[in-house]
Structure formats: C-alpha cells, structure tokens
Amino acid sequence: MSVNRRSFLLATPLAAHAATWQDTPKVPTAVIGTGGRGSYLLRGVLEQSNTKVAMLCDNKPDRLDKAATAAARDNPKTTTDWRKVIDDKSIEAVFIATPPHLHAEMAIAAIKAGKHVYCEKPIGIKASEIRQLLAAAKASKKVFVAGQQLRSMTMLQEAVGKIHDGIIGDIVMVKAQRHATADLPHDGSSGDWYFDVNKGGGYLVEQSVHNLDLINWVMNAHPEKACGWGAINFYKNQPPGRTIFDCGSMVFNYPKNVQMSFTQMVFHPRAMPLGNQYVHVFGTKGSVDLMGAPTMFPIGGGPAALLAEKRKESPHAHIEMFYRSIIENKPSPADATVGAAAALTAILGHEAMAKQQIVNWSDFGIAI
Ligand SMILES: NC(=O)c1ccc[n+]([C@@H]2O[C@H](COP(=O)([O-])OP(=O)(O)OC[C@H]3O[C@@H](n4cnc5c(N)ncnc54)[C@H](O)[C@@H]3O)[C@@H](O)[C@H]2O)c1
Incomplete structure (x- = not known):
C-alpha cells in the first residue's frame, strides 16, 4: 500500500468519502498481545472491510499460534519480539493489548515509528509514563485511540x-x-x-x-x-x-x-x-x-x-472508529487526552x- 495513494484518497472531497471507506487500500495492521483482549480485538479487525492483519506478536508462542490461526485468511507475519513490529515499516496501525505496565513504552515506540496506535486502557499506570505518552501522541500526526470504548x-x-x-x-x-x-x-x-x-x-x-x-x-x-x-x-x-x-x-x-x-x-x-x-x-x-x-x-x-x-451497539464500534479516524481523518472521541485523563x-x-x-x-x- 502506498502512503501517497492513501494521502490522495484522504484529499478527496467529502462526497467521495463513502466510496473511500469502501474502496480504500487495506490498512496493514499488527496486534501486540494476543491474549484475551487481543484475540477479541483481532476478531474486530478481521471484520473490518479495509484492514489486513499483517503481523501478530505475543511472547507466549501458544497464544501467538492461536491468533495466527484465527487470522490465517490474511497470512500475517508472527513474532515474539514486539520491537520487530515497531521496526517493520510496512505496518501502519498497531493494536496494543499487553498487560498495562507495558502499554506506555510500546505505544510511545509505535507513535515515534509513525504508526497509528490503538492502545488498550489504561494507557499507562504511572503519571510519568502517561506524561511522555501524551506528549508523543500530541506531537504525532497519526491517530491515537485509547481503549475507552464507552x-x-x-x-x-x-x-x-x-x-x-x-x-x-x-x-x-x-x-x-x-x-x-x-x-x-x-x-x-x-x-x-x-x-x-x-x-x-x-x-x-x-x-x-x-x-x-x-x-x-x-x-x-x-x-x-x-x-x-x-x-x-x-x-x-x-x-x-x-x-x-x-x-x-x-x-x-x-x-x-x-x-x-x-x-x-x-x-x-x-x-x-x-x-x-x-x-x-x-x-x-x-x-x-x-x-x-x-x-x-x-x-x-x-x-x-x-x-x-x-439499542444494540456494534461490539466493534470502537475499532471501526479507529479506522474511520485513519481513513477519513475523523476526530477520535477517545484520543490521547481522553485516555490520559481516564488513567x-x-x-x-x-x-x-x-x-x-x-x-x-x-x-x-x-x-x-
Ligand atoms: N477495553 C476493555 O474493555 C478491555 C477488556 C479486557 C482487557 N482489556 C485490557 O487489555 C489488556 C490485556 O488484557 P487481557 O485480559 O487480554 O490480558 P491477557 O494476559 O489475556 O493478554 C495479554 C497478552 O499480552 C502478552 N504479552 C505480555 N508481555 C508481552 C510482551 N512483552 N510482548 C508481547 N506480548 C506480551 C501475554 O502473553 C498475553 O497473551 C489490559 O490492558 C486490559 O486492561 C481491555
């Protein structure tokens, strides 16, 4: 997927956005942490029409294998080393669903590598790391969504x-x-x-x-x-x-x-x-x-x-919102400020x- 092609699509007029949402090139996505929540998020990512699960990461090989099987349709790369996800330039969007004490470090690294980030809640467990994460997210032009799905x-x-x-x-x-x-x-x-x-x-x-x-x-x-x-x-x-x-x-x-x-x-x-x-x-x-x-x-x-x-709410509404923010440039209702304030x-x-x-x-x- 060429970034230029996506930039071009983002520059199209509003009237074309419905078509853009359907026709946009698939966003190459990685999930770090494929345990309970990560597996749920993965199902949500697979349900989106405009995503491709390009990489999966978990340091427990059995969970990684299970996730790779669930995402076999997209034939993702797998790794037990989360830094390989950060270093992989083909990955545009990253979900972080590891235990909370790892969120801020992983999210900051992903933001600095130019990726869109969906970080599970709490986005950090210490004020000092949240301060750094907030600063990194504010300095980035990419989307940051906190997993505050309410x-x-x-x-x-x-x-x-x-x-x-x-x-x-x-x-x-x-x-x-x-x-x-x-x-x-x-x-x-x-x-x-x-x-x-x-x-x-x-x-x-x-x-x-x-x-x-x-x-x-x-x-x-x-x-x-x-x-x-x-x-x-x-x-x-x-x-x-x-x-x-x-x-x-x-x-x-x-x-x-x-x-x-x-x-x-x-x-x-x-x-x-x-x-x-x-x-x-x-x-x-x-x-x-x-x-x-x-x-x-x-x-x-x-x-x-x-x-x-x-009403019956879509179980994956927050994930769809993440991709709409990326593709249609829509503001996220759960941005870094919201995630930081909650944590x-x-x-x-x-x-x-x-x-x-x-x-x-x-x-x-x-x-x-
Ligand atoms: N938004 C929600 O409603 C919601 C619901 C449940 C959980 N969560 C959040 O999701 C996160 C994960 O929770 P969970 O219940 O899925 O926990 P979990 O233990 O089931 O999953 C965490 C996964 O991260 C992996 N992991 C740990 N260290 C790693 C590392 N260094 N590199 C790669 N993978 C690593 C673990 O092996 C595990 O598979 C937590 O922050 C939790 O609060 C959010």
Missing part, C-alpha cells in the same frame, strides 16, 4: 450530549460504583499479571478506569483531588502474593466543588440489590443513572424521561487509597 456507544453519546445541553441542570454530585460478584479467575488468561499492582495498576486503574472515564466525560472535566481508603479484606493473599485491593471507597473532588463518591469491590452477592455498576449523576433539575437505560428522574417528582433508547483519574484514586491521604492532580504536573 466513548463509541451511541446511546451514551446521546445521553451525555443531552446532559451537556443542560437537561438535568447543573451537575452537583455524582455517586458511582463498580461492584463485581467475584475476582477475575485467579488462574485465568491474565492471572500472571492482574493481581500484581506493579503490572496491572490495581482494580481501580485496570477496570474502574471505564467508569471513571464515563464520569469525566459527563463532567467535561477531571477531578482536582481525591481521598480514599482501600484494602484487601476478602481475598487475603489470594492468589498468593496479591498486591491489588479487593475493595475501596473514594471521594473525588471535581471543579466547582462537585463531589463524586466511588466504591469498588469484588464480593457483592449476586442476589443482593444494588450490585454491579452504576453512575448516578445528580443535577439541579433531575438525576440520571448513566450505566442503565439513561432515564432522568426530575427533582420533586413528575414523569421519568428516557434520555436515550437502549490519571484512576491513578489519583489509587494513590489516595494506597497513601491514605489527599492526592492532588496538580502533583502529576500534567495539564489536561
């Missing part, structure tokens, strides 16, 4: 848009949780890194980053400070050597003194009410739960109003719990 859900786009337009008035408080009925399987696909806080970042950073991103989105801001407590109370030393909290409670302080309280835990009995996840957004005119069918309940009563119909919000909460003190966003030295 941003591609049309129902949420509609509901959040109406909240931004003022349907619930001014947001005055948020109460949210991410509760699960159990840990991830201790011997599962990600069991060799997930329970190590230095590799996954902890439950808040690794999983709740989605919920926190949704809250940043609806708030149109990130928190200024956080306090909280976390503990390992249920799964003590399970699996052996565990360093991630299994529960925690935090308060995040957003601009205009809006408080967001957040709890997370992994032992909520399935049959007990108020399990699972919610994001309750309280406004001066009414309140909404953004994780369910987003219904507004007016202050003082009156009929509830659905802000957006529940840093989670790091803020995690550090507050770990240090048992108030942590300030300004300590990160990253203006977003």
